[in-house]
Amino acid sequence: MTYPQLRSQDPEIEHKTSSGLRGLVLAALGVVYGDIGTSPLYAFREALHATMGSGSHRENVLGILSLIVWALTIVVTVKYVSFVLKADNRGEGGTLSLMTLARESLSSRPAWVLVLGVAGASLFLGDAIITPAISVLSAVEGIQVVAPALSGWIVPITLAIIAVLFFVQRFGTGGVASVFGPVMALWFVVLGVSGTVHIVDDPDVLWAVNPLHALRYAASNVGTTITVLGAVFLAVTGAEALYVDLGHFGRRPIVTAWFVLVFPCLLLNYFGQGAFVLANPEMAAHPFFGMHPDWAKLPIVCLATAATVIASQAVISGAYSLVRQAMHLNLLPRLQILHTSETHSGQIFMPQVNSFLFIFVVALVLQFRNSSGLSAAYGIAVTGEMLITSVLLYVVMRRIWNWKMIIATAVVLPLVIIDAGFLAANVAKFADGGWVPVAVACTMGLIMQTWMSGRRLLAARTKMDEIPLAAIIDKLAQKQPPTVPGTAIFLTSDIEGAPTALLHSLKHYKVLHEHNVILSVVTAATPFVPDDEKIFLESFNPRFSRLIITFGYMETPNIPRALVLVRKLGLKFDIMSTSFFLSRRTILPSKRRGMPFWQDRLFIALAQNAGNATDYFGLPTGRVVELGLQTTI
Template sequence: MSSIDSKIDDPVPPKKSHAAQAGSGALALGALGVVYGDIGTSPLYALREAVRAAAGDAAPDDSQVIGALSIVFWALILVVAVKYAIFVLRADNEGEGGTLAIMTIAKQAAKNHPGKVLFLGMLGASLFFGDAVITPAISVTSAVEGLQIAAPSISHFTVPIAIGILVGLFVAQRFGTGGVSRIFGPVTLVWFLVLGAMGAVHIADDPTVFRALNPFEAVRFVHANVEVAAVVIGAAFLAVTGAEALYVDLGHFGRKPILLAWFGLVLPCLLLNYFGQGAYLLASSAPVDQPFFQMAPDWGHIPLVILATIATVIASQAVISGAFSLTRQAIQLHMLPRMNIVHTSATQTGQIYIPQVNWMLLACVLLLVVGFGSSEHMASAYGISVTGEMMVTTLLLFIVMRGKWHWSLPVALAVATPAFLIDFMFLGANALKFFEGGWVSVTIASILLLIIWTWRRGSRLLFQLSRASETKLDELIRQLGSKPPDFVDGTAVFLTADTETAPTALMHSLKHYRVLHRRNVLLTVATRPQPRVPDDEKIDYEEINEHFARLTINYGFMEDPNLPAALVIARKKGIKFELMTTSFFLSRRSLVPSKEAGMPLWQDHLFLALSRNASDASTYFRLPTGRVVEIGAQVVI
């Protein structure tokens, strides 16, 4: 394992959002496909599952339909329109959002409890991956299930068709989505307009459906149906899955376009469709089947299935891209080992592809589709990871309110407490489905959390063991001053996480070759708690003497390190670097597991496995391979 590691530097003043300087309307259109794809496909199954949970296999009565619909309506209003749109979107990190972005703000705000805030960030990131696995599986499957209405003769091919679509989607990731992403917004616009139109037409089936606007209808239903209320609430939560995307994609579009799209189109169309489904169910005397597709006229069934499938593919694409982005942030913040990050666009830095993550997601998604067989069964697996992630966001938001915004305790509690109680209610309701499938997302999140914890713990232990065995740089310089070695022309750059000690590669070079380059630079890659670092703040340089210098290259947690490019910036600032006369020295450590070194043996082996599968340091930092020298050492960990 290479000793290269970066460190999280001191906080820096916030910058403005880097969202593209385009018109709000154009950005709002772009946000439709990326931000609202997931929540926009929830009408395929959310109300269906909620009413089915209340009525079972029988035809639902009016109180069951109105009660379930009222819960769906108020979940959309309280969770999305109030919590996320009004409060969470304000907690941006230089315009960026998401679990790790708010975690970095909260760490600055809660300086006395950085470990607890870090754990919340680790937990939130792990829960996101549980969501990222289930969303493509349930979305695409629910769309293809429209064939049960549109083409019953081939409905038994639902699972194979869904598998084929999902495999194609994940295989296509390596080619990038820059070309087709331009149509995501317009296609999703059509989808929402169709949602709204279908619902508006069927509201006339039974206008009494508007009773669901009264929150007491939800309360009355829960009180009268205590035995199934929790299951219905858990199913109704499916209507707000995808709400986190408003915050995660904040940096891509900005707060104003996201809110414009939500209040101007998405929310009205969603409500029209849900209330249309409710009216259709009130007017129907049959058990709940596929109300979304049944509302369409016969001639529209096939086109609707095709449009729904495209919409769910777009929603899945947004989740997959979010997983890539979150993984890159986690790598930069030292929560995960280095991975091969492929840029699929020459103009958009956000267009990335991470093979390891892509194939892991595909394997898990296929197992879900095959194992559960239908969106109805997968709905039981959905919810726990999403509600858990929402609770983490609420807790981090409270820390930001108190430490960053300096709100008084009563005001912060007045906002955070109701949000937390709603999250807790949904989490409790979804937890009842643990043995019916909820264990899937919990298992995925737990595995990711274990990996993150092991990587953090092992990296910290490796750093401590390495530092204990290394010589202080000041002491080495003193020794070299009294007994100078032979010098060779050129510059040697030693990548290290600790510029106070002499890197292992430097000491081994002196020991074996008994020579030293005329110029030696100790280079550290530092990750600041901000999304991006401007070029004029990227370089920190300190001359120690004529032979030694310290160089720190600062990156944001959403940037990919490119050391040759950074050295060009350094050269522009007057720091002389000639790439063709510069050698890069890496300390590669061979790790040996031990019971006594600090971690349990099983965790040692897990850390070693993660280390072996980490991307090569020279590739990750984009070093010219012909100028890299690796010197090894053995460390018992």
């Protein structure tokens, strides 16, 4: 059997033809750079607090600024902008895309690449529950500077904003997304201007671009360097978003936005905060809000809150996208997907994921109650994901870009060392809250591993009871049962075996339709599959055909729409006289221990709560026949 070859597409060309570069740059500001753009609210402050007053105040400030400058330069500019953004899978980015790309490049499809992909996806979800909490909290805490009497309202206001943010997800973000870009553009301009104004307080801070300040600080403060590095890393959280959102905008708009606006404005603001603290040491507790004049403090708090809401929205949308990818790659059970836009397939709402994130975000705010406490929980998930990205990037460099080992090693090894250093610094915060994203990531990793193992076990058990499709077709040709008008489509995940629904239909109804189609849906290792390559049709005889529909892992499988393409290949049928036959399995634990008893129960619970195939594949509910059966694993 031959399968359709997948054609490479260049989304960058598609993006350019659909919209101008300027518009894409503005849109990228609102989606890609929200997280890293709100880091100035807390990154420099937490790094300064981490020094615990050790050493000279001036040397501390210059050392921290130098660490931040070079973290942004090496981690974001060199690693992500220069290398990782080029490792796209047909234009799509993110941990699962990189994992798929790396795994497909290795003929043996090693399990360790899959494990890294699962771990990276799990860590991203761990990070996704912290970003809304720390971002919104850090913005609302500006009230302490504007109106100290309202300090007791910080947590309630934060919870109210978060509740509204998650509630409006069901209505889609298309309407408000148009203002995301302009608001974030204004935010970055304000960052740059406010920083520039205060650099004149102590222009010597510009010497922090010299990496010797970072090295001297690390050498002179060995006892606190690890803690400070954990806080400095807050300045680059959100770098992974550049890669995750690659498919939405293409590489050029993301790179242009970074060099033209984001990177310069971030540097100017950090330098401004450093100069302000040197001139006003008593304001070290809240340097970002303290550096603005009294008349601007309230507008800045409002603008910061808007920016953090946008940053939170971006990570929530990223979580939806990642879970959908994981579902299509069979790493997670089917969950309900609601489309919030008729024109943009990427705008989706997932109720279960939304509820999961909301509960955990609220719990984090109530547990830590301030952004300083939450900063301890921030970092482990992001650094772990960045380290995984570096390892998978090495595979891509060697296997796909065909780089020599010495060159690939020379590029990746320093990046791995830096990522590992930041990870070690953040592991030091494990007991103070770093366990939170690790616990979430471990839970998600366990769920994915259980789902994959359970599916393999279920497929093996089912295959033992199945009959080859060719044998059934031959038997029915020799002794044909009564036929009824219309077309029957039998869905099955096993391409070679006879669908269980077909066997049970013959057993109970003892009739055969005029036309019978054995349908399998396959997920490709590419994000999108062109329409002219989606369909594989094979005819066995006038009554039986085999149909394989291939969707990309970023696409939402819709069988009725795909069947329209089948008509062009000669398969004639009327959808209103077509019945879809599915088998609904009730899974029971078995005494044969394929998995531990508790994991059997977990898999069964996941299967019971998975969305049904009718909704997942967009089948017309009035044309679906489900046949139940029991299977032990």
